[in-house]
Amino acid sequence: MTHLRYGFRTFLLELLMVAAGLAFLFPVYALVTLSLKSSKQIASAPLSPPTSPTMGNFSRAWSAAGLGSALVNSTVITIASLICLIAIGSFAAYFLARCASRLGFTLYVLFLLGIVLPFQLGMIPLFKLVDQLGLLGTYQGMIVFYTGIQLPFTIFLYTGFIRALPRDYANAALIDGATHLQAFTRVVFPLLRPITGTVLILNAVFIWNDFFTPLLYLGGSARETVPVRVFAFVGQYVSDYGLVFAGLVLAALPILAVFLVLQRYVIRGFASGLKG
Known part of the structure:
Protein backbone atom coordinates (compact mmCIF):
# COMPACT_ATOMS: atom_id res chain seq x y z
CA MET A 1 0.00 0.00 0.00
CA MET A 55 -29.49 43.43 18.60
CA GLY A 56 -31.52 46.62 18.32
CA ASN A 57 -30.32 47.19 14.76
CA PHE A 58 -32.28 44.17 13.57
CA SER A 59 -35.63 45.22 15.01
CA ARG A 60 -35.15 48.76 13.76
CA ALA A 61 -34.14 47.54 10.29
CA TRP A 62 -37.12 45.18 10.13
CA SER A 63 -39.62 47.95 10.83
CA ALA A 64 -37.87 50.74 8.93
CA ALA A 65 -37.30 48.77 5.72
CA GLY A 66 -40.67 47.02 5.72
CA LEU A 67 -38.92 43.68 5.27
CA GLY A 68 -41.95 41.70 6.45
CA SER A 69 -44.02 42.32 3.33
CA ALA A 70 -40.92 42.13 1.12
CA LEU A 71 -40.09 38.67 2.51
CA VAL A 72 -43.64 37.53 1.77
CA ASN A 73 -43.36 38.83 -1.81
CA SER A 74 -39.98 37.18 -2.40
CA THR A 75 -41.18 33.91 -0.87
CA VAL A 76 -44.33 33.75 -3.00
CA ILE A 77 -42.48 34.56 -6.22
CA THR A 78 -39.60 32.18 -5.48
CA ILE A 79 -41.72 29.19 -4.42
CA ALA A 80 -44.23 29.55 -7.26
CA SER A 81 -41.43 29.93 -9.82
CA LEU A 82 -39.64 26.85 -8.46
CA ILE A 83 -42.81 24.76 -8.65
CA CYS A 84 -43.31 25.76 -12.29
CA LEU A 85 -39.65 25.15 -13.14
CA ILE A 86 -39.58 21.69 -11.56
CA ALA A 87 -42.92 20.60 -13.03
CA ILE A 88 -42.23 21.81 -16.58
CA GLY A 89 -38.46 21.32 -16.65
CA SER A 90 -38.40 17.75 -15.35
CA PHE A 91 -41.10 16.49 -17.70
CA ALA A 92 -39.62 18.29 -20.72
CA ALA A 93 -36.18 16.90 -19.87
CA TYR A 94 -37.64 13.38 -19.63
CA PHE A 95 -38.95 13.71 -23.19
CA LEU A 96 -35.68 15.16 -24.49
CA ALA A 97 -33.57 12.52 -22.75
CA ARG A 98 -35.65 9.60 -24.02
CA CYS A 99 -36.45 10.94 -27.49
CA ALA A 100 -33.93 9.75 -30.08
CA SER A 101 -35.40 11.69 -33.01
CA ARG A 102 -34.06 14.81 -34.66
CA LEU A 103 -36.89 16.80 -33.10
CA GLY A 104 -35.66 15.97 -29.61
CA PHE A 105 -32.08 16.89 -30.47
CA THR A 106 -33.16 20.16 -32.12
CA LEU A 107 -35.25 21.17 -29.13
CA TYR A 108 -32.40 20.36 -26.78
CA VAL A 109 -30.01 22.55 -28.78
CA LEU A 110 -32.53 25.39 -28.71
CA PHE A 111 -32.74 25.16 -24.95
CA LEU A 112 -28.95 25.22 -24.73
CA LEU A 113 -28.97 28.42 -26.78
CA GLY A 114 -31.29 29.85 -24.15
CA ILE A 115 -28.50 29.37 -21.61
CA VAL A 116 -25.84 31.00 -23.79
CA LEU A 117 -27.84 34.04 -24.91
CA PRO A 118 -28.26 36.67 -22.13
CA PHE A 119 -31.87 37.56 -21.41
CA GLN A 120 -30.88 41.24 -21.20
CA LEU A 121 -30.91 41.31 -25.01
CA GLY A 122 -34.69 41.01 -24.96
CA MET A 123 -35.35 43.07 -21.85
CA ILE A 124 -37.09 45.96 -23.64
CA PRO A 125 -39.44 43.76 -25.76
CA LEU A 126 -40.19 41.64 -22.69
CA PHE A 127 -41.01 44.72 -20.65
CA LYS A 128 -43.38 45.98 -23.36
CA LEU A 129 -45.03 42.55 -23.57
CA VAL A 130 -45.54 42.33 -19.82
CA ASP A 131 -46.92 45.87 -19.80
CA GLN A 132 -49.37 45.10 -22.61
CA LEU A 133 -50.55 41.99 -20.79
CA GLY A 134 -51.21 44.02 -17.67
CA LEU A 135 -48.77 42.01 -15.57
CA LEU A 136 -46.53 44.82 -14.32
CA GLY A 137 -46.40 44.93 -10.54
CA THR A 138 -47.97 41.45 -10.18
CA TYR A 139 -46.83 38.09 -8.91
CA GLN A 140 -47.93 36.42 -12.15
CA GLY A 141 -45.66 38.53 -14.30
CA MET A 142 -42.57 37.72 -12.25
CA ILE A 143 -43.41 34.01 -12.01
CA VAL A 144 -43.85 33.71 -15.78
CA PHE A 145 -40.66 35.70 -16.37
CA TYR A 146 -38.48 33.62 -14.03
CA THR A 147 -39.96 30.36 -15.32
CA GLY A 148 -39.11 31.28 -18.90
CA ILE A 149 -35.65 32.63 -18.11
CA GLN A 150 -34.52 29.69 -15.94
CA LEU A 151 -36.23 26.90 -17.87
CA PRO A 152 -33.29 26.21 -20.27
CA PHE A 153 -30.85 25.84 -17.38
CA THR A 154 -33.30 23.62 -15.49
CA ILE A 155 -33.86 21.38 -18.51
CA PHE A 156 -30.10 21.12 -19.05
CA LEU A 157 -29.59 19.85 -15.49
CA TYR A 158 -32.49 17.41 -15.58
CA THR A 159 -31.63 16.04 -19.02
CA GLY A 160 -28.06 15.15 -18.06
CA PHE A 161 -29.27 13.39 -14.91
CA ILE A 162 -32.06 11.45 -16.65
CA ARG A 163 -29.69 10.23 -19.35
CA ALA A 164 -27.53 8.70 -16.61
CA LEU A 165 -30.51 6.78 -15.18
CA PRO A 166 -31.16 3.19 -16.37
CA ARG A 167 -34.15 2.91 -18.69
CA ASP A 168 -35.23 -0.36 -17.10
CA TYR A 169 -37.35 1.27 -14.38
CA ALA A 170 -39.55 3.25 -16.74
CA ASN A 171 -39.68 0.42 -19.30
CA ALA A 172 -40.92 -2.00 -16.64
CA ALA A 173 -43.72 0.40 -15.74
CA LEU A 174 -44.67 0.80 -19.40
CA ILE A 175 -44.77 -2.97 -19.87
CA ASP A 176 -47.10 -3.24 -16.85
CA GLY A 177 -49.53 -0.92 -18.63
CA ALA A 178 -48.58 2.48 -17.25
CA THR A 179 -48.65 5.54 -19.49
CA HIS A 180 -45.57 7.67 -20.02
CA LEU A 181 -46.99 10.25 -17.62
CA GLN A 182 -47.57 7.61 -14.94
CA ALA A 183 -44.13 6.10 -15.51
CA PHE A 184 -42.54 9.51 -15.10
CA THR A 185 -44.49 10.71 -12.06
CA ARG A 186 -44.44 7.41 -10.13
CA VAL A 187 -41.11 5.86 -11.17
CA VAL A 188 -38.70 8.36 -12.73
CA PHE A 189 -39.41 11.56 -10.79
CA PRO A 190 -38.75 10.03 -7.32
CA LEU A 191 -35.31 9.04 -8.63
CA LEU A 192 -34.60 12.68 -9.52
CA ARG A 193 -34.31 13.80 -5.90
CA PRO A 194 -30.59 14.72 -6.04
CA ILE A 195 -30.88 16.85 -9.18
CA THR A 196 -34.16 18.35 -7.96
CA GLY A 197 -32.31 19.59 -4.89
CA THR A 198 -29.69 21.14 -7.18
CA VAL A 199 -32.38 22.77 -9.31
CA LEU A 200 -34.09 24.10 -6.20
CA ILE A 201 -31.07 25.73 -4.61
CA LEU A 202 -29.51 27.19 -7.77
CA ASN A 203 -32.76 28.66 -9.06
CA ALA A 204 -33.82 29.82 -5.60
CA VAL A 205 -30.55 31.71 -5.08
CA PHE A 206 -30.89 33.40 -8.48
CA ILE A 207 -34.55 34.36 -8.06
CA TRP A 208 -34.22 35.49 -4.44
CA ASN A 209 -31.13 37.63 -5.06
CA ASP A 210 -32.17 39.07 -8.41
CA PHE A 211 -32.37 42.83 -8.19
CA PHE A 212 -32.62 44.32 -11.68
CA THR A 213 -35.71 42.43 -12.86
CA PRO A 214 -37.89 43.11 -9.77
CA LEU A 215 -36.73 46.74 -9.82
CA LEU A 216 -37.91 47.03 -13.41
CA TYR A 217 -41.18 45.10 -13.12
CA LEU A 218 -42.16 45.68 -9.48
CA GLY A 219 -40.48 48.99 -8.54
CA GLY A 220 -42.88 51.35 -6.77
CA SER A 221 -45.56 48.69 -6.26
CA ALA A 222 -46.66 46.77 -3.16
CA ARG A 223 -45.01 43.61 -4.58
CA GLU A 224 -41.40 44.75 -4.19
CA THR A 225 -39.03 41.93 -3.30
CA VAL A 226 -36.32 41.92 -0.64
CA PRO A 227 -33.40 43.19 -2.82
CA VAL A 228 -35.47 46.12 -4.12
CA ARG A 229 -36.69 47.04 -0.64
CA VAL A 230 -33.19 46.75 0.83
CA PHE A 231 -31.82 48.97 -1.96
CA ALA A 232 -34.31 51.72 -1.12
CA PHE A 233 -33.60 51.20 2.58
CA VAL A 234 -29.82 51.51 2.09
CA GLY A 235 -30.26 54.74 0.17
CA GLN A 236 -32.45 56.16 2.92
CA TYR A 237 -30.28 55.15 5.88
CA VAL A 238 -26.85 55.13 4.25
CA SER A 239 -25.33 57.09 7.16
CA ASP A 240 -26.48 54.50 9.74
CA TYR A 241 -24.31 51.57 8.68
CA GLY A 242 -25.30 49.36 11.62
CA LEU A 243 -28.92 49.59 10.51
CA VAL A 244 -27.98 48.99 6.87
CA PHE A 245 -25.93 45.87 7.56
CA ALA A 246 -28.59 44.50 9.90
CA GLY A 247 -31.08 44.81 7.04
CA LEU A 248 -28.67 42.99 4.72
CA VAL A 249 -28.28 40.15 7.23
CA LEU A 250 -32.06 39.78 7.57
CA ALA A 251 -32.41 39.71 3.79
CA ALA A 252 -29.75 37.01 3.40
CA LEU A 253 -30.84 34.68 6.22
CA PRO A 254 -33.79 32.90 4.48
CA ILE A 255 -31.88 31.89 1.35
CA LEU A 256 -28.83 30.99 3.44
CA ALA A 257 -30.97 28.62 5.52
CA VAL A 258 -32.32 26.99 2.35
CA PHE A 259 -28.81 26.59 0.99
CA LEU A 260 -27.56 24.94 4.20
CA VAL A 261 -30.43 22.46 4.12
CA LEU A 262 -30.02 21.53 0.44
CA GLN A 263 -26.27 21.97 -0.06
CA ARG A 264 -25.57 18.21 -0.08
CA TYR A 265 -27.76 17.81 -3.16
CA VAL A 266 -25.90 20.41 -5.21
CA ILE A 267 -22.62 18.54 -5.78
CA ARG A 268 -24.41 15.18 -5.94
CA GLY A 269 -26.77 16.42 -8.62
CA PHE A 270 -24.00 18.04 -10.66
CA ALA A 271 -21.78 14.95 -10.46
CA SER A 272 -24.58 12.63 -11.51
CA GLY A 273 -25.71 14.94 -14.31
CA LEU A 274 -22.23 15.33 -15.78
CA LYS A 275 -22.04 11.57 -16.30
CA GLY A 276 -24.78 11.87 -18.86
Whole structure:
Protein backbone atom coordinates (compact mmCIF):
# COMPACT_ATOMS: atom_id res chain seq x y z
CA MET A 1 0.00 0.00 0.00
CA THR A 2 1.39 3.36 -1.05
CA HIS A 3 1.36 6.14 1.56
CA LEU A 4 1.21 9.77 0.49
CA ARG A 5 4.08 11.87 1.81
CA TYR A 6 3.41 15.24 3.38
CA GLY A 7 5.82 17.55 1.63
CA PHE A 8 6.39 21.22 1.02
CA ARG A 9 4.07 21.17 -2.00
CA THR A 10 1.22 19.79 0.11
CA PHE A 11 1.90 22.46 2.75
CA LEU A 12 1.67 25.22 0.13
CA LEU A 13 -1.57 23.75 -1.18
CA GLU A 14 -3.04 23.75 2.32
CA LEU A 15 -1.99 27.36 2.82
CA LEU A 16 -3.65 28.27 -0.47
CA MET A 17 -6.90 26.57 0.56
CA VAL A 18 -6.86 28.29 3.96
CA ALA A 19 -6.29 31.67 2.28
CA ALA A 20 -9.16 31.01 -0.13
CA GLY A 21 -11.42 30.04 2.77
CA LEU A 22 -10.54 33.20 4.69
CA ALA A 23 -11.16 35.31 1.59
CA PHE A 24 -14.68 33.89 1.29
CA LEU A 25 -15.41 34.17 5.02
CA PHE A 26 -14.21 37.75 5.42
CA PRO A 27 -17.29 39.41 3.81
CA VAL A 28 -19.54 37.32 6.05
CA TYR A 29 -17.54 38.31 9.11
CA ALA A 30 -17.67 41.99 8.14
CA LEU A 31 -21.42 41.83 7.46
CA VAL A 32 -22.28 40.23 10.80
CA THR A 33 -19.81 42.33 12.80
CA LEU A 34 -21.07 45.66 11.44
CA SER A 35 -24.69 44.64 11.99
CA LEU A 36 -24.00 44.17 15.72
CA LYS A 37 -22.38 47.58 16.26
CA SER A 38 -23.66 51.07 16.80
CA SER A 39 -22.66 53.91 14.50
CA LYS A 40 -20.15 55.16 17.06
CA GLN A 41 -18.47 51.75 17.32
CA ILE A 42 -18.33 51.41 13.54
CA ALA A 43 -16.68 54.81 13.20
CA SER A 44 -13.99 53.99 15.79
CA ALA A 45 -13.21 50.33 14.95
CA PRO A 46 -15.28 49.00 12.04
CA LEU A 47 -13.75 45.52 11.62
CA SER A 48 -12.85 44.67 15.20
CA PRO A 49 -15.08 42.13 17.03
CA PRO A 50 -18.02 43.87 18.74
CA THR A 51 -17.28 44.47 22.42
CA SER A 52 -20.90 45.18 23.33
CA PRO A 53 -23.05 43.75 20.52
CA THR A 54 -26.50 45.24 20.09
CA MET A 55 -29.49 43.43 18.60
CA GLY A 56 -31.52 46.62 18.32
CA ASN A 57 -30.32 47.19 14.76
CA PHE A 58 -32.28 44.17 13.57
CA SER A 59 -35.63 45.22 15.01
CA ARG A 60 -35.15 48.76 13.76
CA ALA A 61 -34.14 47.54 10.29
CA TRP A 62 -37.12 45.18 10.13
CA SER A 63 -39.62 47.95 10.83
CA ALA A 64 -37.87 50.74 8.93
CA ALA A 65 -37.30 48.77 5.72
CA GLY A 66 -40.67 47.02 5.72
CA LEU A 67 -38.92 43.68 5.27
CA GLY A 68 -41.95 41.70 6.45
CA SER A 69 -44.02 42.32 3.33
CA ALA A 70 -40.92 42.13 1.12
CA LEU A 71 -40.09 38.67 2.51
CA VAL A 72 -43.64 37.53 1.77
CA ASN A 73 -43.36 38.83 -1.81
CA SER A 74 -39.98 37.18 -2.40
CA THR A 75 -41.18 33.91 -0.87
CA VAL A 76 -44.33 33.75 -3.00
CA ILE A 77 -42.48 34.56 -6.22
CA THR A 78 -39.60 32.18 -5.48
CA ILE A 79 -41.72 29.19 -4.42
CA ALA A 80 -44.23 29.55 -7.26
CA SER A 81 -41.43 29.93 -9.82
CA LEU A 82 -39.64 26.85 -8.46
CA ILE A 83 -42.81 24.76 -8.65
CA CYS A 84 -43.31 25.76 -12.29
CA LEU A 85 -39.65 25.15 -13.14
CA ILE A 86 -39.58 21.69 -11.56
CA ALA A 87 -42.92 20.60 -13.03
CA ILE A 88 -42.23 21.81 -16.58
CA GLY A 89 -38.46 21.32 -16.65
CA SER A 90 -38.40 17.75 -15.35
CA PHE A 91 -41.10 16.49 -17.70
CA ALA A 92 -39.62 18.29 -20.72
CA ALA A 93 -36.18 16.90 -19.87
CA TYR A 94 -37.64 13.38 -19.63
CA PHE A 95 -38.95 13.71 -23.19
CA LEU A 96 -35.68 15.16 -24.49
CA ALA A 97 -33.57 12.52 -22.75
CA ARG A 98 -35.65 9.60 -24.02
CA CYS A 99 -36.45 10.94 -27.49
CA ALA A 100 -33.93 9.75 -30.08
CA SER A 101 -35.40 11.69 -33.01
CA ARG A 102 -34.06 14.81 -34.66
CA LEU A 103 -36.89 16.80 -33.10
CA GLY A 104 -35.66 15.97 -29.61
CA PHE A 105 -32.08 16.89 -30.47
CA THR A 106 -33.16 20.16 -32.12
CA LEU A 107 -35.25 21.17 -29.13
CA TYR A 108 -32.40 20.36 -26.78
CA VAL A 109 -30.01 22.55 -28.78
CA LEU A 110 -32.53 25.39 -28.71
CA PHE A 111 -32.74 25.16 -24.95
CA LEU A 112 -28.95 25.22 -24.73
CA LEU A 113 -28.97 28.42 -26.78
CA GLY A 114 -31.29 29.85 -24.15
CA ILE A 115 -28.50 29.37 -21.61
CA VAL A 116 -25.84 31.00 -23.79
CA LEU A 117 -27.84 34.04 -24.91
CA PRO A 118 -28.26 36.67 -22.13
CA PHE A 119 -31.87 37.56 -21.41
CA GLN A 120 -30.88 41.24 -21.20
CA LEU A 121 -30.91 41.31 -25.01
CA GLY A 122 -34.69 41.01 -24.96
CA MET A 123 -35.35 43.07 -21.85
CA ILE A 124 -37.09 45.96 -23.64
CA PRO A 125 -39.44 43.76 -25.76
CA LEU A 126 -40.19 41.64 -22.69
CA PHE A 127 -41.01 44.72 -20.65
CA LYS A 128 -43.38 45.98 -23.36
CA LEU A 129 -45.03 42.55 -23.57
CA VAL A 130 -45.54 42.33 -19.82
CA ASP A 131 -46.92 45.87 -19.80
CA GLN A 132 -49.37 45.10 -22.61
CA LEU A 133 -50.55 41.99 -20.79
CA GLY A 134 -51.21 44.02 -17.67
CA LEU A 135 -48.77 42.01 -15.57
CA LEU A 136 -46.53 44.82 -14.32
CA GLY A 137 -46.40 44.93 -10.54
CA THR A 138 -47.97 41.45 -10.18
CA TYR A 139 -46.83 38.09 -8.91
CA GLN A 140 -47.93 36.42 -12.15
CA GLY A 141 -45.66 38.53 -14.30
CA MET A 142 -42.57 37.72 -12.25
CA ILE A 143 -43.41 34.01 -12.01
CA VAL A 144 -43.85 33.71 -15.78
CA PHE A 145 -40.66 35.70 -16.37
CA TYR A 146 -38.48 33.62 -14.03
CA THR A 147 -39.96 30.36 -15.32
CA GLY A 148 -39.11 31.28 -18.90
CA ILE A 149 -35.65 32.63 -18.11
CA GLN A 150 -34.52 29.69 -15.94
CA LEU A 151 -36.23 26.90 -17.87
CA PRO A 152 -33.29 26.21 -20.27
CA PHE A 153 -30.85 25.84 -17.38
CA THR A 154 -33.30 23.62 -15.49
CA ILE A 155 -33.86 21.38 -18.51
CA PHE A 156 -30.10 21.12 -19.05
CA LEU A 157 -29.59 19.85 -15.49
CA TYR A 158 -32.49 17.41 -15.58
CA THR A 159 -31.63 16.04 -19.02
CA GLY A 160 -28.06 15.15 -18.06
CA PHE A 161 -29.27 13.39 -14.91
CA ILE A 162 -32.06 11.45 -16.65
CA ARG A 163 -29.69 10.23 -19.35
CA ALA A 164 -27.53 8.70 -16.61
CA LEU A 165 -30.51 6.78 -15.18
CA PRO A 166 -31.16 3.19 -16.37
CA ARG A 167 -34.15 2.91 -18.69
CA ASP A 168 -35.23 -0.36 -17.10
CA TYR A 169 -37.35 1.27 -14.38
CA ALA A 170 -39.55 3.25 -16.74
CA ASN A 171 -39.68 0.42 -19.30
CA ALA A 172 -40.92 -2.00 -16.64
CA ALA A 173 -43.72 0.40 -15.74
CA LEU A 174 -44.67 0.80 -19.40
CA ILE A 175 -44.77 -2.97 -19.87
CA ASP A 176 -47.10 -3.24 -16.85
CA GLY A 177 -49.53 -0.92 -18.63
CA ALA A 178 -48.58 2.48 -17.25
CA THR A 179 -48.65 5.54 -19.49
CA HIS A 180 -45.57 7.67 -20.02
CA LEU A 181 -46.99 10.25 -17.62
CA GLN A 182 -47.57 7.61 -14.94
CA ALA A 183 -44.13 6.10 -15.51
CA PHE A 184 -42.54 9.51 -15.10
CA THR A 185 -44.49 10.71 -12.06
CA ARG A 186 -44.44 7.41 -10.13
CA VAL A 187 -41.11 5.86 -11.17
CA VAL A 188 -38.70 8.36 -12.73
CA PHE A 189 -39.41 11.56 -10.79
CA PRO A 190 -38.75 10.03 -7.32
CA LEU A 191 -35.31 9.04 -8.63
CA LEU A 192 -34.60 12.68 -9.52
CA ARG A 193 -34.31 13.80 -5.90
CA PRO A 194 -30.59 14.72 -6.04
CA ILE A 195 -30.88 16.85 -9.18
CA THR A 196 -34.16 18.35 -7.96
CA GLY A 197 -32.31 19.59 -4.89
CA THR A 198 -29.69 21.14 -7.18
CA VAL A 199 -32.38 22.77 -9.31
CA LEU A 200 -34.09 24.10 -6.20
CA ILE A 201 -31.07 25.73 -4.61
CA LEU A 202 -29.51 27.19 -7.77
CA ASN A 203 -32.76 28.66 -9.06
CA ALA A 204 -33.82 29.82 -5.60
CA VAL A 205 -30.55 31.71 -5.08
CA PHE A 206 -30.89 33.40 -8.48
CA ILE A 207 -34.55 34.36 -8.06
CA TRP A 208 -34.22 35.49 -4.44
CA ASN A 209 -31.13 37.63 -5.06
CA ASP A 210 -32.17 39.07 -8.41
CA PHE A 211 -32.37 42.83 -8.19
CA PHE A 212 -32.62 44.32 -11.68
CA THR A 213 -35.71 42.43 -12.86
CA PRO A 214 -37.89 43.11 -9.77
CA LEU A 215 -36.73 46.74 -9.82
CA LEU A 216 -37.91 47.03 -13.41
CA TYR A 217 -41.18 45.10 -13.12
CA LEU A 218 -42.16 45.68 -9.48
CA GLY A 219 -40.48 48.99 -8.54
CA GLY A 220 -42.88 51.35 -6.77
CA SER A 221 -45.56 48.69 -6.26
CA ALA A 222 -46.66 46.77 -3.16
CA ARG A 223 -45.01 43.61 -4.58
CA GLU A 224 -41.40 44.75 -4.19
CA THR A 225 -39.03 41.93 -3.30
CA VAL A 226 -36.32 41.92 -0.64
CA PRO A 227 -33.40 43.19 -2.82
CA VAL A 228 -35.47 46.12 -4.12
CA ARG A 229 -36.69 47.04 -0.64
CA VAL A 230 -33.19 46.75 0.83
CA PHE A 231 -31.82 48.97 -1.96
CA ALA A 232 -34.31 51.72 -1.12
CA PHE A 233 -33.60 51.20 2.58
CA VAL A 234 -29.82 51.51 2.09
CA GLY A 235 -30.26 54.74 0.17
CA GLN A 236 -32.45 56.16 2.92
CA TYR A 237 -30.28 55.15 5.88
CA VAL A 238 -26.85 55.13 4.25
CA SER A 239 -25.33 57.09 7.16
CA ASP A 240 -26.48 54.50 9.74
CA TYR A 241 -24.31 51.57 8.68
CA GLY A 242 -25.30 49.36 11.62
CA LEU A 243 -28.92 49.59 10.51
CA VAL A 244 -27.98 48.99 6.87
CA PHE A 245 -25.93 45.87 7.56
CA ALA A 246 -28.59 44.50 9.90
CA GLY A 247 -31.08 44.81 7.04
CA LEU A 248 -28.67 42.99 4.72
CA VAL A 249 -28.28 40.15 7.23
CA LEU A 250 -32.06 39.78 7.57
CA ALA A 251 -32.41 39.71 3.79
CA ALA A 252 -29.75 37.01 3.40
CA LEU A 253 -30.84 34.68 6.22
CA PRO A 254 -33.79 32.90 4.48
CA ILE A 255 -31.88 31.89 1.35
CA LEU A 256 -28.83 30.99 3.44
CA ALA A 257 -30.97 28.62 5.52
CA VAL A 258 -32.32 26.99 2.35
CA PHE A 259 -28.81 26.59 0.99
CA LEU A 260 -27.56 24.94 4.20
CA VAL A 261 -30.43 22.46 4.12
CA LEU A 262 -30.02 21.53 0.44
CA GLN A 263 -26.27 21.97 -0.06
CA ARG A 264 -25.57 18.21 -0.08
CA TYR A 265 -27.76 17.81 -3.16
CA VAL A 266 -25.90 20.41 -5.21
CA ILE A 267 -22.62 18.54 -5.78
CA ARG A 268 -24.41 15.18 -5.94
CA GLY A 269 -26.77 16.42 -8.62
CA PHE A 270 -24.00 18.04 -10.66
CA ALA A 271 -21.78 14.95 -10.46
CA SER A 272 -24.58 12.63 -11.51
CA GLY A 273 -25.71 14.94 -14.31
CA LEU A 274 -22.23 15.33 -15.78
CA LYS A 275 -22.04 11.57 -16.30
CA GLY A 276 -24.78 11.87 -18.86
